[in-house]
Amino acid sequence: MDLAGIGTDNLRLIETDRQGAMALDQLEAAIASDRQCGRKPFLIVATAGSVNTGAFDNLSALAEIAQHNHLWLHVDGAFGALAVLSEQLRPRVAGIERAHSIAFDFHKWAHVPYDAGFLLARDSRAHYETFASSAAYLTRLPRGLGAGDVWPCDLGPDLSRGFRALKTWFTFQVFGAERIAACMLENCRAAEYLGERLRACALFELCAPISLNIVCFSVTAAQRDEINAEIVMELHTSGRAAPSITRLNQARVIRAAIVNHRTSIADMDEFFELLVRTAEVVLARVG
Ligand SMILES: *Cc1c(COP(=O)(O)O)cnc(C)c1O
Numbered sequence: 001m002d003l004a005g006i007g008t009d010n011l012r013l014i015e016t017d018r019q020g021a022m023a024l025d026q027l028e029a030a031i032a033s034d035r036q037c038g039r040k041p042f043l044i045v046a047t048a049g050s051v052n053t054g055a056f057d058n059l060s061a062l063a064e065i066a067q068h069n070h071l072w073l074h075v076d077g078a079f080g081a082l083a084v085l086s087e088q089l090r091p092r093v094a095g096i097e098r099a100h101s102i103a104f105d106f107h108k109w110a111h112v113p114y115d116a117g118f119l120l121a122r123d124s125r126a127h128y129e130t131f132a133s134s135a136a137y138l139t140r141l142p143r144g145l146g147a148g149d150v151w152p153c154d155l156g157p158d159l160s161r162g163f164r165a166l167k168t169w170f171t172f173q174v175f176g177a178e179r180i181a182a183c184m185l186e187n188c189r190a191a192e193y194l195g196e197r198l199r200a201c202a203l204f205e206l207c208a209p210i211s212l213n214i215v216c217f218s219v220t221a222a223q224r225d226e227i228n229a230e231i232v233m234e235l236h237t238s239g240r241a242a243p244s245i246t247r248l249n250q251a252r253v254i255r256a257a258i259v260n261h262r263t264s265i266a267d268m269d270e271f272f273e274l275l276v277r278t279a280e281v282v283l284a285r286v287g
Helices: 024-036 059-069 080-085 124-131 164-175 177-199 224-238 265-286
Strands: 043-047 072-076 101-105 117-121 204-206 214-219 244-248 251-257
Touching: 024 059, 043 059, 059 072, 080 101, 080 177, 117 124, 117 164, 164 177, 177 204, 177 214, 177 265, 214 224, 224 244, 224 251, 224 265
Parallel strands: 043 072, 072 101
Antiparallel strands: 101 117, 204 214, 214 251, 244 251
């Protein structure tokens, strides 16, 4: 919003439901109230796989609302959009095919080396007109190096840019979409499994539904914000595991995002045991 010059003051954040999906009634109410105040809503930004918990919006319902209200539907699918590659995960992104634009990263779950962000826009004319420039040094010619209608710099803000498509193409050529999808599914299984182990242990509780490959959890003890942060720092400095800390409903929680193609169920067991030992040490010190 800032880069486009619209400003974040004009960004309306919509509440989410218990599953972490955008609350549709609140979105519709916000559109109506903005219009009543003379504002002009033009864009809905949906999420396919949120950073914090991996939650998905109901993209089909959002596509309906966008169509009904003549709004552009953009989907931030930074890592979650690639769930379309897996037959088992695909239902979670149902409706994404109705978006006007989708952004996602091949450098996340598709294992392409940094960076390989990607934007897909349905209306190629609008895409071109947004970024193409008529600068003198970009003059087109019928033949030679100045030939060609659409240049890469016509489709994004940067003029000098790396050949990101090549490494992305190579990744898919070498591994194939099926193997990448199989790794993603395995990561989701590992997340489910870690969730089961945490649920079965009185020391911990889950803090969000496991929608994909992300597990957010906390110790059940008092002073949990402080203890969760201590556990994460201990794990980082041990060099053995690297969960992160995030904030959910004002509480500090531990977030395990499982994305490595080599991570197995056995690794989850090892992580869980290390976690329990670390929590016990921290609780003895802080508690
Ligand atoms: C990673 C991520 C981003 C940021 O993407 P970058 O390519 O790192 O800029 C945005 N949204 C979601 C949901 C993400 O997971």
